[in-house]
Amino acid sequence: MKILLATFWAVPHVGGVWNYMMQLRDRYEQQGHQVDLMGFNEGNTIVHIWNQQRKVEKNAIEDEIETEFANRKKQLPVIQQDPYVRYYELHRCIYEIAARKLDITHYDLIHTQDVISSACINRIRPRTIPQVSSIHGSAAEELKDAVTRIFKSPTAEIACRYFDEMEREGAMAAEYTIVANHWLKRIFMKEYQVPKNKLRVLHYGYDIDSFIRKMAIKSEIDRPVDQKLILFTGRIIEKKGVYDLVEALHLLKKKNDNWICWIVGDGPDRNNVQEKVKQYDLQEEIHFFGNRQDIPYLLSLADIYVLPSQLDNQPLSIIEAQLAGKAIITSDAGGLPEMVKDGKTGLIANTGNPQHLCEQLKRLLEDSLLTEHLGKNVKEWALKHWRMDKAIKKVFRIYQEAIKKRAHTHPE
DSSP: OEEEEEEEEESSOSSHHHHHHHHHHHHHHHTTOEEEEEEEOTTSSEEEEGGGTEEEEGGGGHHHHHHHHHHHHHHOGGGGTOHHHHHHHHHHHHHHHHHHHHOOTTOSEEEEOSHHHHHHHHHHSOTTOOEEEEEOSOHHHHHHHIIIIISOOTTHHHHHHHHHHHHHHHHHSSSEEEESSHHHHHHHHHHSOOOGGGEEEOOOOBOHHHHHHHHTSOOSOOOOTTSEEEEEESOOSGGGTHHHHHHHHHHHHTTOOOEEEEEEBOOTTHHHHHHHHHHTTOTTTEEEEESOSOHHHHHHHOSEEEEOOSSOSOOHHHHHHHHTTOEEEEESSTTGGGTOOBTTTBEEEOTTOHHHHHHHHHHHHTOHHHHHHHHHHHHHHHHHHTBHHHHHHHHHHHHHHHHHHHHHHSOO
């Protein structure tokens, strides 16, 4: 089978969606399928099929973009009324024109990885080609939060309506839409009126054997002596709760100072977070490591893993910490409570509540038996739950269902 994995975002990139795409590609190619990966580049100057090094440069299709975008502005007047709507609609236009030129007509199935690419591909795919969408989070909720709370746009109401419609269109676009948990399924059904029979709940899989091998590969870093190690891995952005973590650690230091925290990752908020660490005089306790390739080994050194996200779906960083057998503290946001059972496979802190997060950290630092118990329980659960082969087979069954459904509704 010829399969196209497509995303609206950059390929390659650092993050869970790219890891998921690569794992799908590797497993399906081992089974004899041909798999291509499509998306923008980092600067949004080209759309490319990354593994084939085929690309369409934005500069080469400027005339077509101008003509198509002019038509869209007539059909959708809000493009002129809000800069965020203009940006996303322009890039959707670029993506669709470039995808046509890259020729997606020879694939047996297209598997999109977000609501934007799902809507775009659905607009241009041949009637006989089935489509499956995996939605890894609520793009509309994140974008609406950005324009209202972060950017405080005066036309945020217009942008929010546009993002809601974008989410609905993307979730409805494919024969089947895969979500990782019941939280996201409920959002699509309740807020975007997506029919229940279009949605499939299917958790991610993970290459467990490879991860365990990587845990044993030592790097130059040693864990602190006679201090507990708290580890955070992920993008340094507000959504991941990193500001809440620093606030909690500021409170924790007054009650228990037998710890060190490593923050591994990078992101647009890194400088601001580091400045907050300085304000609280926590430079000796909190260390920033940037992006690293040895996260499995760093997890092997940690005593506690923490991810206090303000909104999250099914982050791979939690999966990795579970496979490493670590006591985990996360928040009750989004799909996280479906991954961690409070008091059994980790601890849950209230979202956006540094005081409660501090209390949960203190609890683990002062109760080594609980820390050991949670780590043991979660590793046993993770080794069964996140098996890659099991998840891949389930995705492929959905492919087969989509092929049958498309053939029935759109016969040649």
